Amino acid sequence: MIIDIDKWKERKYEFWKRLWEDLEIGYLDEDLLPLLVEFNLRPDTYTLSSCSGRIVIVDSIKPWAREKTNVIFKKHQPIKIDELMDIIKKPFVHRLWLIVSGPIIHVSVNSLKSAINTLRLAREAGFKHSGILSINKVKGIILELLTGVKMSHLLKDPNGYEVNANNIPLLIKVANEILLDGKKMFNQLYQILKMNRPNKLDNYILEDLVKKELLWIIK
Amino acid sequence: MIIDIDKWKERKYEFWKRLWEDLEIGYLDEDLLPLLVEFNLRPDTYTLSSCSGRIVIVDSIKPWAREKTNVIFKKHQPIKIDELMDIIKKPFVHRLWLIVSGPIIHVSVNSLKSAINTLRLAREAGFKHSGILSINKVKGIILELLTGVKMSHLLKDPNGYEVNANNIPLLIKVANEILLDGKKMFNQLYQILKMNRPNKLDNYILEDLVKKELLWIIK
Numbered sequence: 001m002i003i004d005i006d007k008w009k010e011r012k013y014e015f016w017k018r019l020w021e022d023l024e025i026g027y028l029d030e031d032l033l034p035l036l037v038e039f040n041l042r043p044d045t046y047t048l049s050s051c052s053g054r055i056v057i058v059d060s061i062k063p064w065a066r067e068k069t070n071v072i073f074k075k076h077q078p079i080k081i082d083e084l085m086d087i088i089k090k091p092f093v094h095r096l097w098l099i100v101s102g103p104i105i106h107v108s109v110n111s112l113k114s115a116i117n118t119l120r121l122a123r124e125a126g127f128k129h130s131g132i133l134s135i136n137k138v139k140g141i142i143l144e145l146l147t148g149v150k151m152s153h154l155l156k157d158p159n160g161y162e163v164n165a166n167n168i169p170l171l172i173k174v175a176n177e178i179l180l181d182g183k184k185m186f187n188q189l190y191q192i193l194k195m196n197r198p199n200k201l202d203n204y205i206l207e208d209l210v211k212k213e214l215l216w217i218i219k
Numbered sequence: 220m221i222i223d224i225d226k227w228k229e230r231k232y233e234f235w236k237r238l239w240e241d242l243e244i245g246y247l248d249e250d251l252l253p254l255l256v257e258f259n260l261r262p263d264t265y266t267l268s269s270c271s272g273r274i275v276i277v278d279s280i281k282p283w284a285r286e287k288t289n290v291i292f293k294k295h296q297p298i299k300i301d302e303l304m305d306i307i308k309k310p311f312v313h314r315l316w317l318i319v320s321g322p323i324i325h326v327s328v329n330s331l332k333s334a335i336n337t338l339r340l341a342r343e344a345g346f347k348h349s350g351i352l353s354i355n356k357v358k359g360i361i362l363e364l365l366t367g368v369k370m371s372h373l374l375k376d377p378n379g380y381e382v383n384a385n386n387i388p389l390l391i392k393v394a395n396e397i398l399l400d401g402k403k404m405f406n407q408l409y410q411i412l413k414m415n416r417p418n419k420l421d422n423y424i425l426e427d428l429v430k431k432e433l434l435w436i437i438k
Contacts, residue, residue, distance in 0.1 A: 062368075062397065062400065063369070063370060064366075064367035064368060064369065095393070112354070116353075116354060119352075119353070129348075129363070129365075130350075130352075131349075131350025131351050131352045131362075131363060132350050132351035133338075133349075133350045134335075134338070135331070135335060143350075144348070144350060146348075147283075148283035149281075149283060150282070150283065150369065150371060151282060151371050151373070152369060152370050152371055152372070153371070153372050153373055154370070154372055154390065154393055157389055157393065159389055160385075160389060161386050161389040161390065161393075162386070164383050166379075167380050167381070170376055170378055170379060170380040171373065171380065174314070174373055174376065174380075178281065181281065
């Protein structure tokens, strides 16, 4: 399948505009910005939804469930003992899970060659579960860049299971360690992309960075 | 990129032969067999390493680590309270993790059209993290079919963290529930493949099943 480059570019610049709107309203995970800029500088790539890694506490039967799920806590930085202690004390419905996820990056590229190249760089950075999710003439080739960094720990079950309060400090230590493992891989991907920056950059993105006085981001 | 169909087929039948050798020496997870046969019946597909879902207990710093990792326990069926109790009592080095994984299937297909079609069927069965891992002229287009079914629970840390013995029965209940969620999706994929069996099957595979007196598997 051949990508319609004009329509693909139109979508790229729409997503680029949306990125800055998300940043303005505080919706964007700020740790992401340098990596997102680096990807969008590539003429053959743009970024979709992404996450630099996070710690989440959910009230749901299964850790991966979307329905009947209540996200009680979400943070892209290490968490504190008190933050978990406070949540543990409150009522819940299904089960409480502590979930630490590594980074997840979605990008669209406009050729199979770019897809293979990007997957190679991602694997080099430790994103071992990366692959092509779908191929579409207008939307491009959608890649998911994913590490194996993950923890999903049962904290509480209504039938009597409950994490021991004495265990919480060490549990938090391990969860934060895992979060930082993910952030490290995120930075590795950023460095590898920077080192492999193509000679020809996307002029529209470059000019927009000049206009925003944000050229320092790519220095 | 265009796949070299002759060389691809040669590899397909090599892998098919190896599958039966693995079964004979007890290396193959037997739950897998009907699904693997169903995939290989398709003229455009063959299977690589796969797993129908499992419960593993590892001694390692991080649940995803491969180095400095000791797999203490591995089972493709639900586990019993005593099995975990016995392990918990024994000495360990790094950390003890209880890991439940859903099914993971690797297949090779010989065209982009087949890849897109297979990914569509897999997503329909709940394998939401499925994608193309790589593309190679001889090896074909390698797909990873993956669900979100996962639990990775810290059991023990040398710095004092230890799962409470009273909590173990419920922890086992949840782990087994998650394993069975994965097996359910595995069966969904099998049923969807069977319902979408192509008109033209792979004759080599069919004849080999006749020779092995195993045609009943595909009834």
